[in-house]
Amino acid sequence: MRMLRSIKESNLTGFILLGFSDHPQLLNILFVLILILYLLTILGNTTIILISRVEPKLHTPMYFFLSHLSFLDLCFTSSVIPQLLVNLWDPMRSITYGGCVVQLYVSLALGSTECVLLAVMSYDRYVAVCRPLHYTIIMHRRLRTTLASLAWLSGVATTLVQSTLTMQLPFCGHRRVDHFICEVPVLIKLACVDTTFNQAELFVASVLFLVLPLSLILVSYGYITQAVLRIKSATGRQKAFGTCSSHLLVVILFYRTIIFMYLQPAKSRSKDQGKFISLFYTVVTPMLNPLIYTLRNKDVKAALKKVLGKNLRGNST
Numbered sequence: 001m002r003m004l005r006s007i008k009e010s011n012l013t014g015f016i017l018l019g020f021s022d023h024p025q026l027l028n029i030l031f032v033l034i035l036i037l038y039l040l041t042i043l044g045n046t047t048i049i050l051i052s053r054v055e056p057k058l059h060t061p062m063y064f065f066l067s068h069l070s071f072l073d074l075c076f077t078s079s080v081i082p083q084l085l086v087n088l089w090d091p092m093r094s095i096t097y098g099g100c101v102v103q104l105y106v107s108l109a110l111g112s113t114e115c116v117l118l119a120v121m122s123y124d125r126y127v128a129v130c131r132p133l134h135y136t137i138i139m140h141r142r143l144r145t146t147l148a149s150l151a152w153l154s155g156v157a158t159t160l161v162q163s164t165l166t167m168q169l170p171f172c173g174h175r176r177v178d179h180f181i182c183e184v185p186v187l188i189k190l191a192c193v194d195t196t197f198n199q200a201e202l203f204v205a206s207v208l209f210l211v212l213p214l215s216l217i218l219v220s221y222g223y224i225t226q227a228v229l230r231i232k233s234a235t236g237r238q239k240a241f242g243t244c245s246s247h248l249l250v251v252i253l254f255y256r257t258i259i260f261m262y263l264q265p266a267k268s269r270s271k272d273q274g275k276f277i278s279l280f281y282t283v284v285t286p287m288l289n290p291l292i293y294t295l296r297n298k299d300v301k302a303a304l305k306k307v308l309g310k311n312l313r314g315n316s317t
Contacts, residue, residue: 014097014099014100015100015175015182017094017177017179018093019179019180019275020088031085034279038283038287041077041286042074044290044294045070045286046074047304048067048070048293048294051307052067053067057302057303058299062124065124066121068151069118072117073289076282077282077283079106080103081282081283083103100182101182103181103182104163104182104183105160107181108184109155109158110155111155112155113151115213116150116151116155116209116213118217118247118250118254122247124139126223129224130224161201162202165198165201166198167187169190169193171190171191171192174190179275184198188202211263214255217251221244250292250293253281253285253288257285260277
């Protein structure tokens, strides 16, 4: 009943995403910058997916998970950025109730999935460095498919719970969302009832999808560090570190911003600071991920040169 009442309140008018309306001088600059970054995100992540499919040398567990990460980033940015670009250009800055619901469910599912997927990828790196002789045996096709499916299903499960509980809240005609995206914390603030239970549920979900995966990542890299330090040759240590450095950099970029948004008390940051940090993990991080893996990975660079070389030779003939 509460869900139906909330729908009746908002389905005719939807919501207004205030976004960066407090900074009108930045709107045109942000529009151009975000559009360029979005196009680069599409290009970079699509390239990673295609190159992992067509190059036999990249048919390994690491690139299997990397393809999932690239596909996830494509979907995540596409669930947020098109509406953001429209609102930067349109002075009304409105979004329909249905559009807000879809954005909420999809973006939360994909963000939660990425938290788990990065932990899965750290386990893959742990096996590669600490159990190199048994790597292909341990990370067989069934296991990696199961782990990837677990990441996706966990994201779907948490959004079904969190988003549904959030949209059941009565908003009492409140339509002005002080953000550029429909997400759980900002929608909870619109509610005109006590939200203690929703806040507690959000905190529990943050622990499960932020603290727990990050703890697993730290444990994995603790073992990886011990294994690398036991390698006597400098070349061997450099090679072992090289297999993990890209993933570690992606983890730092992602978790640093997400933890700031979801675990740091809202009173300790300004609303503009929160918006720009959200903009970073929504727009910048998905664009940087393929760049990091491309520039810091010899296999990917070699595969790109090989594919581009074939295409150039094909066009010349």
